[in-house]
Amino acid sequence: MQTARAFDHKAMQSSEEQFLTFRLHGQDYGITILKIQEIKGWDKITPIPNSPVYVKGVLNLRGVIVPVIDLRLRFGLPEAERDVFTVIIVANVNGRLAGIVVDAVSDVINVSAEQLCEAPAYEGQENREFIKGLAQVDGKLLVLLDIDRMVNPESLDKSTAAASAVAAR
Amino acid sequence: MAIDMRQFHQTFFEESLEGLAIMETELLRLEKTAAGNGHDTVVADPEILNTIFRAAHSIKGGSSTFGFDEVAAFAHVLESRLDALRDGRLRPDRRVISLLLSSVDCLRSLIISARTGKEADKNAIDGVRTQLESLENEGKTTTASAAPAKPALATGTSHWHIVFRPHQRLFQTGNDPLRILRELSDLGEFTALVDITTLPVWNEMDPEECYLAWNIELIGPVTRETINEVFSWVVDDCTLEITARAVQSLAPRSIAEAVASMDAHTDTLRVSVPKVDALINTVGELVITQTMLSQLTTNFSFDNLSRLFAGIAQLERNTRELQESVMHIRMLPLSFAFNRLPRLVHDMSQKLEKRVELIIHGESTEIDKTVIDRLIDPLLHLVRNSLDHGIERPVERVAGGKPETGRIELKAFQKGGNVVIEIRDDGRGLPFDRIFSKAVERGLLSASAKPSPEEIIEIIFMPGFSTAETVSDVSGRGVGMDVVRNNIRSLGGTIEVTSQKGHGTCFTVRLPLTLAILDGLSVQVGVHTYIMPLVSILESVRIQPEQISRPAGSAELYGLRKEFMPLLRLYELFHVEPRSTDLSQGLLVIVEADGKKAGLYVDDLLGQQQVVIKSLATHYRKVEGISAATILGDGTVAMILDVTGLIRLAHAGTGRTVIPPGDAPITTAVSPTLN
Numbered sequence: 001m002q003t004a005r006a007f008d009h010k011a012m013q014s015s016e017e018q019f020l021t022f023r024l025h026g027q028d029y030g031i032t033i034l035k036i037q038e039i040k041g042w043d044k045i046t047p048i049p050n051s052p053v054y055v056k057g058v059l060n061l062r063g064v065i066v067p068v069i070d071l072r073l074r075f076g077l078p079e080a081e082r083d084v085f086t087v088i089i090v091a092n093v094n095g096r097l098a099g100i101v102v103d104a105v106s107d108v109i110n111v112s113a114e115q116l117c118e119a120p121a122y123e124g125q126e127n128r129e130f131i132k133g134l135a136q137v138d139g140k141l142l143v144l145l146d147i148d149r150m151v152n153p154e155s156l157d158k159s160t161a162a163a164s165a166v167a168a169r
Numbered sequence: 170m171a172i173d174m175r176q177f178h179q180t181f182f183e184e185s186l187e188g189l190a191i192m193e194t195e196l197l198r199l200e201k202t203a204a205g206n207g208h209d210t211v212v213a214d215p216e217i218l219n220t221i222f223r224a225a226h227s228i229k230g231g232s233s234t235f236g237f238d239e240v241a242a243f244a245h246v247l248e249s250r251l252d253a254l255r256d257g258r259l260r261p262d263r264r265v266i267s268l269l270l271s272s273v274d275c276l277r278s279l280i281i282s283a284r285t286g287k288e289a290d291k292n293a294i295d296g297v298r299t300q301l302e303s304l305e306n307e308g309k310t311t312t313a314s315a316a317p318a319k320p321a322l323a324t325g326t327s328h329w330h331i332v333f334r335p336h337q338r339l340f341q342t343g344n345d346p347l348r349i350l351r352e353l354s355d356l357g358e359f360t361a362l363v364d365i366t367t368l369p370v371w372n373e374m375d376p377e378e379c380y381l382a383w384n385i386e387l388i389g390p391v392t393r394e395t396i397n398e399v400f401s402w403v404v405d406d407c408t409l410e411i412t413a414r415a416v417q418s419l420a421p422r423s424i425a426e427a428v429a430s431m432d433a434h435t436d437t438l439r440v441s442v443p444k445v446d447a448l449i450n451t452v453g454e455l456v457i458t459q460t461m462l463s464q465l466t467t468n469f470s471f472d473n474l475s476r477l478f479a480g481i482a483q484l485e486r487n488t489r490e491l492q493e494s495v496m497h498i499r500m501l502p503l504s505f506a507f508n509r510l511p512r513l514v515h516d517m518s519q520k521l522e523k524r525v526e527l528i529i530h531g532e533s534t535e536i537d538k539t540v541i542d543r544l545i546d547p548l549l550h551l552v553r554n555s556l557d558h559g560i561e562r563p564v565e566r567v568a569g570g571k572p573e574t575g576r577i578e579l580k581a582f583q584k585g586g587n588v589v590i591e592i593r594d595d596g597r598g599l600p601f602d603r604i605f606s607k608a609v610e611r612g613l614l615s616a617s618a619k620p621s622p623e624e625i626i627e628i629i630f631m632p633g634f635s636t637a638e639t640v641s642d643v644s645g646r647g648v649g650m651d652v653v654r655n656n657i658r659s660l661g662g663t664i665e666v667t668s669q670k671g672h673g674t675c676f677t678v679r680l681p682l683t684l685a686i687l688d689g690l691s692v693q694v695g696v697h698t699y700i701m702p703l704v705s706i707l708e709s710v711r712i713q714p715e716q717i718s719r720p721a722g723s724a725e726l727y728g729l730r731k732e733f734m735p736l737l738r739l740y741e742l743f744h745v746e747p748r749s750t751d752l753s754q755g756l757l758v759i760v761e762a763d764g765k766k767a768g769l770y771v772d773d774l775l776g777q778q779q780v781v782i783k784s785l786a787t788h789y790r791k792v793e794g795i796s797a798a799t800i801l802g803d804g805t806v807a808m809i810l811d812v813t814g815l816i817r818l819a820h821a822g823t824g825r826t827v828i829p830p831g832d833a834p835i836t837t838a839v840s841p842t843l844n
Contacts, residue, residue, distance in 0.1 A: 044804075046697070046798075046805060046806035046807065047697070047745070048785070048789070048792055048808070049744065049792065049793075049794060049795060049808065050742075050792065050793060050794070051792065055789075057806075058785070058789065058798060058806050060804055060805065060806050063800065064783075064787075064788070065783045065785060065787070065788065065789075065798045065800075066788050067788055067789040096787075097788045098788065
């Protein structure tokens with residue numbers, strides 16, 4: 001209780017933002033907590049025919065049909081075995097819901113404006129558009145993601161077009 | 170005690186709009202009797218006049234109660250003219266009727282503006298009001314004088330905005346602002362707002378000084394000179410600004426558009442009491458069943474097993490009944506969509522100088538409200554098309570040996586799980602040769618092509634296709650048949666066209682009864698379950714391997730009773746692992762849509778069930794071959810197949826490549842020639 005109050009107090013004091021952090025292929029990532037609706041365990045997913053590989057399918061979230069994206073596949077990483085730590089983070093972006101499969105959730109942390117820095121240009125940066133920035137937290141590098149871009153319909157459609165172009169080859 | 174009147178506003182709006190619809194219908198009926206007896210004037214049926222009067226009267230009453238003064242003022246003028254009609258002081262000739270119809274439009278836009286807060290077209294409304302007011306006087310000379318058929322409105326009506334700010338010494342020069350304002354008010358439609366910002370406090374006021382200013386709106390056939398003349402005595406003793414405002418005339422076109430764009434999408438639903446009663450009844454029974462079941466389970470012994478089964482059967486029946494009554498609440502008669510067509514036909518046929526009789530059958534057929542809302546625009550478009558392109562001018566018709574008056578027939582009826590709407594005209598039919606040459610011109614077809622009538626009809630559904638040489642007021646305004654078809658498809662419906670040169674065209678629209686629930690057949694492909702809409706399934710057959718052919722190494726065709734249809738392997742299309750790729754191990758479900766058939770290969774049939782349709786596009790997007798999703802009894806999601814899309818895919822042969830699992834060579838689906 002004590003810590004929670006201190007938390008809020010701190011968040012209000014400075015230009016800090018809270019992020020939900022999770023692990024993916026040994027790397028820590030963060031998503032702004034304001035866009036997160038809930039966290040679910042791995043559940044049965046129904047595949048959608050002819051969708052991009054990283055769209056694992058759809059999930060029944062209390063009667064709402066929610067698409068589920070495998071973030072590893074979205075980033076071109078190898079797919080992982082599902083285990084007890086596998087979770088689906090349900091994000092709400094402008095009223096549209098999307099589930100994101102990650103290896104495990106870690107924590108909720110505060111990141112201040114001073115801790116943030118821009119991602120530098122680097123080799124093979126095709127996924128760079130999803131990266132909002134980098135942060136150094138407790139000596140670890142945290143990649144802050146732009147959830148809006150990852151789940152917006154245009155981005156899904158664009159890559160679908162690309163995927164079907166691949167299929168057509 | 171202050172009562173929040175706003176809670177009644179919604180009801181008032183709805184009732185008023187309904188009243189206006191009644192007035193419109195009755196006015197059109199009045200006119201029809203005029204056309205019927207061959208005279209321009211009518212001996213009006215007093216009952217019709219009374220109905221119209223009552224509707225106007227209750228709108229007037231309601232609007233003044235709720236403080237919609239503009240509506241009330243207009244309704245008052247209209248009501249007194251209707252009263253004159255009832256007393257026989259005014260004769261309902263065609264001109265009067267069409268003016269009254271315009272008044273209905275004005276009231277409607279006033280009410281919509283009161284509801285949405287958006288400004289109504291004030292000039293147009295004032296124009297109609299002026300005409301209404303002038304009716305009384307000339308109406309006494311019962312011979313329908315052709316006098317100002319289009320009075321002030323079209324001939325130099327202007328809208329002046331005048332700021333009149335007298336200097337404080339105005340009274341001392343012997344002038345009186347009241348005289349000026351009176352004079353102005355005689356010139357036309359006049360409203361003045363007094364500006365009291367410069368008024369001092371009481372004890373500082375000098376009664377011999379003028380502290381007031383006026384903002385004046387003046388509408389009428391007034392020139393700037395006339396206004397200057399009015400102010401000529403005071404022009405040196407005041408600040409005067411006279412500015413002209415643009416006048417938009419109420420052209421006939423805007424009426425047709427207003428009717429078309431009329432706010433149909435109300436977010437409330439008025440439900441008939443019997444429907445609610447049925448619902449309450451069913452809920453009552455459900456509660457009884459539930460009580461019975463819970464009593465049964467408190468001290469359950471196996472002696473009671475049969476009673477438990479009976480109770481569960483009853484629960485099942487209650488649930489189904491409840492579902493049906495709930496679905497019924499959303500059902501509205503098609504007359505909601507059909508009602509606006511007579512007016513459209515009336516206005517348009519006058520404009521196009523055509524004679525048309527509109528016949529409507531089956532307007533009491535019920536269909537889901539959502540479907541109705543989204544059906545209105547396509548329907549208006551189809552009727553407009555029939556009128557503009559289909560029906561010929563009277564001279565042309567007589568020359569063709571047809572009666573002068575054309576017919577547009579609307580017919581709605583239920584057939585299976587669908588509602589069918591036919592829009593049939595007895596006009597000239599589709600100009601196949603012109604469509605063909607236009608298609609060649611635009612590079613859609615080669616000149617040497619010999620398309621079948623069906624293929625030609627397909628062309629009119631292409632985006633942006635129009636045979637109209639010039640875009641007319643009534644049709645060819647952006648919305649094409651492609652939009653109509655897309656709208657209907659988005660409702661899960663289909664549209665078909667048949668046409669015969671010189672004898673007319675018939676559009677057949679097929680729509681599902683409701684958007685929310687679907688009778689489906691669940692089928693299995695590998696470990697996955699898919700739902701096929703029952704309405705599109707003809708039969709399912711065991712595959713006879715000798716009936717499969719691959720003409721010229723192309724896609725597979727299946728022969729069933731002397732008919733050949735493309736065979737689609739669902740597992741290939743959806744890239745899933747099937748239980749077996751050996752066709753003789755599974756089943757072929759024969760489906761039909763748009764009059765075309767296809768066989769879908771599945772591993773097994775699981776059973777028939779009703780499913781609740783859940784959109785995929787809400788959080789994801791539309792998926793090819795899938796129309797929606799649903800949740801099965803065990804909580805998992807199943808995809809609902811888009812049979813129409815799949816058949817189109819199979820028949821059109823979009824050149825889409827299908828990669829079968831494994832390393833088998835890539836097969837390309839090509840269009841098989843059928844029939």
